[in-house]
Amino acid sequence: MDNDLNLFKIRQEYKLKELTKEELGDDPFIAFKLWLNEAIQSKESEPTAMSLATVSSHGQPSCRIVLLKEIKPDCICFFSNYNSKKGKELSENSKAALTFFWPLLERQIRIEGIIRKSDADISDIYFKSRPYESQIGAWASRQSELIPNRDYLVKQYQKYKKMYSNPDLIPRPSYWGGYQLKPHFFEFWQGRQGRLHDRITFDFKNSNWVIDLLAP
Numbered sequence: 001m002d003n004d005l006n007l008f009k010i011r012q013e014y015k016l017k018e019l020t021k022e023e024l025g026d027d028p029f030i031a032f033k034l035w036l037n038e039a040i041q042s043k044e045s046e047p048t049a050m051s052l053a054t055v056s057s058h059g060q061p062s063c064r065i066v067l068l069k070e071i072k073p074d075c076i077c078f079f080s081n082y083n084s085k086k087g088k089e090l091s092e093n094s095k096a097a098l099t100f101f102w103p104l105l106e107r108q109i110r111i112e113g114i115i116r117k118s119d120a121d122i123s124d125i126y127f128k129s130r131p132y133e134s135q136i137g138a139w140a141s142r143q144s145e146l147i148p149n150r151d152y153l154v155k156q157y158q159k160y161k162k163m164y165s166n167p168d169l170i171p172r173p174s175y176w177g178g179y180q181l182k183p184h185f186f187e188f189w190q191g192r193q194g195r196l197h198d199r200i201t202f203d204f205k206n207s208n209w210v211i212d213l214l215a216p
């Protein structure tokens with residue numbers, strides 16, 4: 001126990017809403033989009049931020065936040081560096097998990113599935129839509145590699161800014177692009193009083209989404 005921080009006393013009661021199977025319907029993608037839209041409308045500060053868990057070839061999980069950029073009919077898309085730690089882990093093990101937490105709505109969504117790289121044209125379109133500085137940043141940063149100091153990074157940034165001075169002509173680095181997770185499991189969690197939270201799961205079995213309730 002850490003007495004200085006008194007973490008035992010930090011406690012939130014959840015009273016805002018309840019969750020029923022009827023409310024979610026039978027398609028988890030529709031329910032997911034509904035909840036995401038409510039999170040955006042509710043002014044959550046980063047409604048599209050999701051934790052992405054990957055697992056190394058040695059079975060060591062690792063987790064970080066990435067931003068959701070598109071929901072397709074059967075997959076969930078984000079962008080990153082293919083040579084990063086997550087990129088290396090995904091090339092060895094395509095199983096991954098995502099978690100959203102929207103505190104203002106007292107909601108969590110957990111998603112599990114298989115990840116593959118997006119097609120190059122999708123990555124090109126998104127890369128072009130990014131601000132110039134972010135595009136240069138993708139060139140300047142060999143994400144997850146060791147760097148000697150901050151100055152090194154700034155110099156790399158300046159080097160690529162000089163190399164690609166025309167914002168209309170920056171190519172996408174081959175090591176940077178989209179990923180798409182195809183889910184086979186969703187859990188919708190709504191905080192409730194006394195820790196008796198509502199949990200509803202969707203499991204893809206025999207070509208159907210099987211819907212269940214879980215104990216909190």
Ligand SMILES: Cc1cc2nc3c(=O)[nH]c(=O)nc-3n(C[C@H](O)[C@H](O)[C@H](O)COP(=O)(O)O)c2cc1C
Binds near residue numbers: 068
């Ligand atoms: C709010 C937020 C949004 C982020 N969005 C992304 C993203 O969309 N893509 C990405 O590669 N990293 C993103 N990051 C940085 C990652 O969390 C992480 O530091 C980086 O991807 C390196 O992870 P890795 O070494 O495990 O590969 C974001 C971080 C935060 C806090």
